[in-house]
Amino acid sequence: MTDTIEVSALHKRYGHNVALHELDLRVRPGTVFGLIGPNGAGKTTTLRTLLDIIRPSSGTVRVLGEDPRRGGPALRRRIGYVPGELHLEGRASGHRLLAFYAEVSGSTGSSGPVLGTARDLADRLGVDLNRPVRTLSKGNKQKVGLIQAFMHRPELLILDEPTSGLDPLMQREFLAMVREARDAGQTVLLSSHVLSEIQQTADEVAVLAAGRIVADGDVASLRLGSVRRIRVRIGGADAAAAHAAFERIPGIAGVDASSAADASGGVQVAATIEGAIDPFVKALAQYEVQDLTVEEPDLEESVLRLYGNPSPASATAPTSAPTRRPRRSRGRDGREGDRG
Amino acid sequence: MGSILPVFRRSIRESWRSVLGWTIGIAAVLSLYLPLYPSLGGSDQLQGLIDAMPKQLVETLGYDQIASGAGYTESTFYGLMGFLLLTITAVLWGSALAAAEEGGRAELDLAHGIGRSQYALETALSVLVRLLWLGAFAGLVIWAMNGPAELELEPVRIIGASAALTGLAFLTAAAALLAGAATGRRAWATGIGAGIAVLGYILHALAKQSSDLEWLNAVSPYSWVFGQSPLAEGVDLGGLALTWGVGLVLAAASALALRGRDLRG
Numbered sequence: 001m002t003d004t005i006e007v008s009a010l011h012k013r014y015g016h017n018v019a020l021h022e023l024d025l026r027v028r029p030g031t032v033f034g035l036i037g038p039n040g041a042g043k044t045t046t047l048r049t050l051l052d053i054i055r056p057s058s059g060t061v062r063v064l065g066e067d068p069r070r071g072g073p074a075l076r077r078r079i080g081y082v083p084g085e086l087h088l089e090g091r092a093s094g095h096r097l098l099a100f101y102a103e104v105s106g107s108t109g110s111s112g113p114v115l116g117t118a119r120d121l122a123d124r125l126g127v128d129l130n131r132p133v134r135t136l137s138k139g140n141k142q143k144v145g146l147i148q149a150f151m152h153r154p155e156l157l158i159l160d161e162p163t164s165g166l167d168p169l170m171q172r173e174f175l176a177m178v179r180e181a182r183d184a185g186q187t188v189l190l191s192s193h194v195l196s197e198i199q200q201t202a203d204e205v206a207v208l209a210a211g212r213i214v215a216d217g218d219v220a221s222l223r224l225g226s227v228r229r230i231r232v233r234i235g236g237a238d239a240a241a242a243h244a245a246f247e248r249i250p251g252i253a254g255v256d257a258s259s260a261a262d263a264s265g266g267v268q269v270a271a272t273i274e275g276a277i278d279p280f281v282k283a284l285a286q287y288e289v290q291d292l293t294v295e296e297p298d299l300e301e302s303v304l305r306l307y308g309n310p311s312p313a314s315a316t317a318p319t320s321a322p323t324r325r326p327r328r329s330r331g332r333d334g335r336e337g338d339r340g
Numbered sequence: 341m342g343s344i345l346p347v348f349r350r351s352i353r354e355s356w357r358s359v360l361g362w363t364i365g366i367a368a369v370l371s372l373y374l375p376l377y378p379s380l381g382g383s384d385q386l387q388g389l390i391d392a393m394p395k396q397l398v399e400t401l402g403y404d405q406i407a408s409g410a411g412y413t414e415s416t417f418y419g420l421m422g423f424l425l426l427t428i429t430a431v432l433w434g435s436a437l438a439a440a441e442e443g444g445r446a447e448l449d450l451a452h453g454i455g456r457s458q459y460a461l462e463t464a465l466s467v468l469v470r471l472l473w474l475g476a477f478a479g480l481v482i483w484a485m486n487g488p489a490e491l492e493l494e495p496v497r498i499i500g501a502s503a504a505l506t507g508l509a510f511l512t513a514a515a516a517l518l519a520g521a522a523t524g525r526r527a528w529a530t531g532i533g534a535g536i537a538v539l540g541y542i543l544h545a546l547a548k549q550s551s552d553l554e555w556l557n558a559v560s561p562y563s564w565v566f567g568q569s570p571l572a573e574g575v576d577l578g579g580l581a582l583t584w585g586v587g588l589v590l591a592a593a594s595a596l597a598l599r600g601r602d603l604r605g
Contacts, residue, residue, distance in 0.1 A: 044605065051451045054602035077453035085605070087444030090354060100350055103343045105453040148448070 002065055004029045004156055004187040005050065010059035012045055012211075019045045021211045022059070026206075027189055032182050034202030034219070035191040041208040043191040044084045047160050048188075051081055064156060077105045080149030084143040084160035084191070088141045094122070094129030101148045118151040125173060150177060157243050158180060159190040165198055175201050194295055227274050229295050233266045235288035242267045242287075251275040266290050347449070348461055351436070351466035359470050362429050369425065370481045374489040377409060400545040409491030410571035415483060418501050419566055422478055423541070426509035432532040433467045434516025437594065438529040441520070447603055457595040464591035467513045468570055471570040475506030489576050493571055500575030504565035507583040511561050512537045514590035521594035524604040536561070550589065561586070 005027035012020040020042045027033040035043050052068035058128050059066055065095035066075050088097065098118045122129050122295045127136070127143040134146065142165040149157055157178075163171045178188050178201045179194055192198050198205055206216040234242060243257035251274045260266040273280050277294070284292075353548035380386050390403050398404050402419045405411025437460060440446040450459060479502035486493050516533025520526065543560035544567070547553050564579035 048447075048603075048605065053447055053450060053605075058505075073453040073455045073458070076451060079451070081448075081451040083447050083451070084443065085444060086448070089443055089445065092354065100346065101452050104346050145448075 002062075003027060004064060005033075005189060006060075006062040008060050010046070010049065010061060011057045012042075012049065012054070013057040019211055020049075023208075023211070023213060025206060025213065029187050030182060030185050030307065031121075031203040032188040032201050033180060034198035034205040035189065036193065036198050036205060037191075037208035037210055039193055040210075042161055042211040043208055046208070046213075046239060047081075047084070047158050047189070047191060049078060050158055051079065071257070073104075075092055077152075078155045080152065080154040080157045080159075082142075082145045082149045082162045084164075085332070086141060087140070088133040088136070088144060088147040090134055091132050093131060094127065094133055094144050094147075095134070097144065098129065098148055098151065101230070102151065105154075106152050108124045114152045117153065121147045121150060121177075124177075125170060133196075137169060139170065142166055146174065146177070146230060151188065153184070155186060157186060157188045159188065161192060163194070164189055185226070227272060227296075228277065229266070229270075229272050230280065231291075231293040232289060233260060233268050233291040234284070234286065235266045235290050237267050237287055239267050242269055245283065246271060249273070250279050252280065269293050278320045345462055346466070347462035348466045349427070350467075352469065355433070355466070358429075358432075358434070359473065362425065362474055365425055366474060366478050367476065367481055369421045370417060370478065371594045372404075372484065373421070374413065374482065374485045374491065377412050378490045380412075396549055399548045405572060406570065408572065409486075409489075409493055410497070410569065413491055413493060414501070414566070414569055414571050415473060417478070417482070418505050418570070422505055423508070423562075426505055427476060427534070427537040429474065429491060429514055430471060430509040430513035431516055431537070434468060434513035434533045435520055435526050435529040436449065436467065437517055437598065438520030438524060438526040441604055442526050443523040444537055444605075447605065450603065456599040460517065460595040460598045461591070464514065464517055464594060466519070468510055468591075471506050471513065473506050475502045475509070478502055478505070490582050497571050497574055500580070501570035503568045504575050505582055507580060507587060508537075508561055508565050511583055511587035511590065514587045514594065518594040518597060521597040522601075524601075 003026045005025060007023055007025040010020055010023040010025075012018070023042075023046060025035075025046070035046065037043055040293050045054065049056055050068060052071070063071065064075060068075060090097075092100075095115075099111065099115060102114040104116065106114040110329055119129070122143070125143040125146065127140045127147075133141060133144060142162075146159075146162060149159065159178075160172065164176055166174060175197070181188055182203075188201075190198070190201070204217055205219050206213045208214070237245075239259050241258045243255055246252060246255045246257065246269055252271050253274065255269065255271040257267055257269045260268050278305075294310065311340070343348075346522050346549050387407060387451075388405060390398055393403070400414035402411065406415050417490060418436070437446070440449065446459070479498050479522060482491075485491070485496055486495070486498070512533050515536045516529040519532035520529030523529070540560040540562035543556040544562040547556040547560065560567075561583055564583045565575070567579060568574075568576040570576075
């Protein structure tokens with residue numbers, strides 16, 4: 001079975017600026033693929049290339065078996081897209097806007113069923129389609145953006161930072177929509193700089209940094225989530241003893257223990273833990289835990305921490321990342337000269 | 341698929357207010373100027389005033405012919421206020437492609453089932469239809485006022501003059517569309533469109549000043565259509581065809597320009 005998206009050696013240059021370096025990407029049909037990376041890593045550039053909004057400088061791109069450049073409107077009708085920066089302007093109502101896109105991208109024949117789906121999605125996300133789109137809040141515009149991508153049930157959904165502007169409740173609804181799409185056999189490629197969003201939906205992940213894929217594999221095997229920031233308040237201990245005890249936990253760093261500001265007699269401990277969380281939990285069990293927060297650091301921090309500053313030399317640096325990308329060995333028209 | 345000219349229809353639907361506004365503006369200008377002709381155009385007083393003005397100024401404004409209904413209508417409307425109004429609308433509407441791209445709408449539109457050429461051409465068609473309406477409307481109003489204002493215009497020449505004015509405006513709009521399609525920048529679209537219209541007018545005015553400069557008429561679209569008075573002598577069919585032809589070529593080129601490049605994000 002051919003992959004829904006096959007990108008190989010995709011290179012994109014803007015003048016002297018290289019936005020994408022020899023990017024390889026494969027998305028299998030019926031899966032959710034997450035593209036994560038810090039802002040400016042090249043996520044949007046990659047996604048736009050798939051829709052022929054921008055063209056590769058070199059390399060090949062296949063979407064649903066076709067070259068986006070040649071596939072044209074017929075190919076794009078099979079794709080739903082949410083741009084990274086969604087601008088909805090004009091006097092037209094949400095209904096009007098969706099009716100237009102249903103008309104141009106709906107399957108042949110009437111756009112009635114598509115608009116029916118659009119109305120259901122609008123109810124679900126709670127957005128008023130009677131209002132002119134320009135008067136909608138950012139979150140509500142984003143919902144309209146999601147609806148126009150999902151409503152015609154395209155084979156492939158390409159979603160660039162789809163949850164930006166959505167409140168947590170709606171983010172959850174969105175994640176449910178993505179899972180339903182996968183269950184219905186649709187393929188989803190979504191980009192994000194929020195790791196948890198990807199962790200909750202994606203089957204596979206690629207980490208993009210400075211125009212290169214620095215790691216890919218299934219979500220669990222990526223160690224991105226393995227750095228955690230913890231804050232805990234424990235009772236019945238003094239700060240110095242707690243400090244010493246926590247220092248012994250494997251993977252812990254930056255331990256800071258201090259007596260709590262209030263009169264409870266507790267001790268506040270803050271630290272970061274890399275790797276397994278279990279030793280920490282076990283160690284914690286002997287105390288009276290009054291409060292506990294475990295949070296993931298932001299993605300940018302994780303990527304930089306694990307994969308370093310991905311210059312050509314250090315891009316292959318990490319020690320135990322999942323499927324490390326082998327340096328490409330296939331001869332490629334002498335384009336190696338583009339590097340550095 | 342299955343729907344005809346969706347972008348064109350959306351554009352018309354979204355711009356009817358603007359079209360209505362410009363229509364009212366044209367009606368206002370015409371009903372302000374034309375009824376004055378019987379008391380102004382033919383009067384000796386006005387002729388005396390014009391004789392006292394510098395010859396170059398009179399020729400630039402086309403006032404040398406103002407004593408006839410045809411000369412009056414041309415120098416007040418077709419060559420001046422009508423030209424101005426239609427040029428402004430042409431530049432504004434011609435910037436639509438660039439505006440859609442700068443505003444981010446083009447990215448979403450073109451991620452759907454719309455081809456790039458289709459997008460540019462349907463946008464151009466929408467501008468064309470709206471300009472045709474304004475030109476036809478102006479012609480109708482002039483025709484209706486022909487008798488009451490004692491202009492004594494030949495109806496068929498009103499058609500010619502309106503076709504000339506509309507063609508000139510379309511050329512301007514198409515230049516703006518092409519600039520927008522090639523750069524994705526509204527500033528370029530507006531600048532090129534307005535620049536071509538203004539330059540054409542200036543070259544035409546200069547060409548009138550001396551026989552050494554008459555060659556400038558060859559490069560001024562304004563001269564192509566108004567070099568020979570469309571109302572007094574009948575429109576210059578060659579110039580009319582050239583103007584419309586260039587406009588259509590520019591519009592077609594905008595489709596190619598938009599196809600060939602990355603959209604701006």
